[in-house]
Amino acid sequence: MKFIHTADWQLGMTRHFLNPEAQARFSQARLDAIRGIGQLAVEEGCEFVVVCGDVFESNQIDRQVLTRAFDAVAATPGVTFCLLPGNHDPLDAASIYISNSFRERKPENVVVLEGNEPFNVADGVELLAAPWTSKRPLVDLVDRASELAGPSDALRVVVGHGALDSRSPDSADPSLISLSRLEARIREGEIHYVALGDRHSTTDEGSSGRIWYSGAPEPTDYVEVDPGNVLLVELDADRCTVESRRVGTWAFERVERQLSSEADIEMLESLLDTVTEKERTVLKLALIGQVTLAQHDRLDRLLEHCTDRFAAVEAWERRSDLHVLPDDAEAETFGLSGFAAEALGELRKLGQSSDDAEAAEARDAIALLYRLTRSAS
Incomplete structure (x- = not known):
């Protein structure tokens, strides 16, 4: 039977x-x-x-x-x-x-x-x-x-x-x-x-x-x-x-990656490319590490592309800890002077603060400033 x-x-x-x-x-x-x-x-x-x-x-x-x-x-x-x-x-x-x-x-x-x-x-x-x-x-x-x-x-x-x-x-x-x-x-x-x-x-x-x-x-x-x-x-x-x-065709996948360089972002991109049936895959990402503003901009574009390809892309908030800080060369390319340059310097210091909330706010402000200066140029 x-x-x-x-x-x-x-x-x-x-x-x-x-x-x-x-x-x-x-x-x-x-x-x-x-x-x-x-x-x-x-x-x-x-x-x-x-x-x-x-x-x-x-x-x-x-x-x-x-x-x-x-x-x-x-x-x-x-x-x-x-x-x-x-x-x-x-x-x-x-x-x-x-x-x-x-x-x-x-x-x-x-x-x-x-x-x-x-x-x-x-x-x-x-x-x-x-x-x-x-x-x-x-x-x-x-x-x-x-x-x-x-x-x-x-x-x-x-x-x-x-x-x-x-x-x-x-x-x-x-x-x-x-x-x-x-x-x-x-x-x-x-x-x-x-x-x-x-x-x-x-x-x-x-x-x-x-x-x-x-x-x-x-x-x-x-x-x-x-x-x-x-x-x-x-x-x-x-x-x-x-x-x-x-009988099932959908999948829920978690991905954790340590990011600190362009090579790390390329490896993440390659990994996500290997996922089959992306339109039926729900993805949760935990990203850890520290990246420059340029690297973070590239990462944002990658995740935006993934949002269009996958059924959904979620941030695994509890396991994520990604810091975004400009390196010295990037700070110079902001093209700021006077009070604005001093404010950027203060934000960079705050971005490394032991106060997690304060540091996160500072890094968000730097990222926004970076985008504004890029769009202005």
């Missing part, structure tokens, strides 16, 4: 650092991933797909997002998509899953896992679902769903969402999923695979090889490890094979 395990589609997600054009492409990529998942299921002979929570970014998504998502799912009508409400889209009174728009437009191959009763998804295969009904569960929903199911001869796949207790520093959180209890149930043959969502990084948990986070099908942040995948699961009572398949 084969199926696909995925999670955290978060359809309707927006990112503040994306301009409208890039945001539209980011949103479309998430819909394209759904079509890719359906096509993969057809190619691999999978009867169903489990989507383990956070299908939608929230319960207040735009109706167009819902409609386009349903179109993507309906493209493979022979594959059943089983949707689990998660913490972003819980099955509460305001849930998208009970809205008129959802009920009226839902394709026949979509099933919402809204209860704890075992769901017969295929011949001899049951899903034990643990849907979120609020933002803050007061119990381990996954363990409760497993416990309520009772004995069965069917292959059982637990479909859950949330953090494992082995990964959380907050031991008092009642909603944490107990890894040890899941592994005990697997050893006893009560359950055969645990499909989890919430963690956006593809992760094999525990020692059984049967407890997995699929990760998000498209990356959403820099801290994720190996996102952009779904899991192809082949399962029977005695054997479980899990294969990661890439």
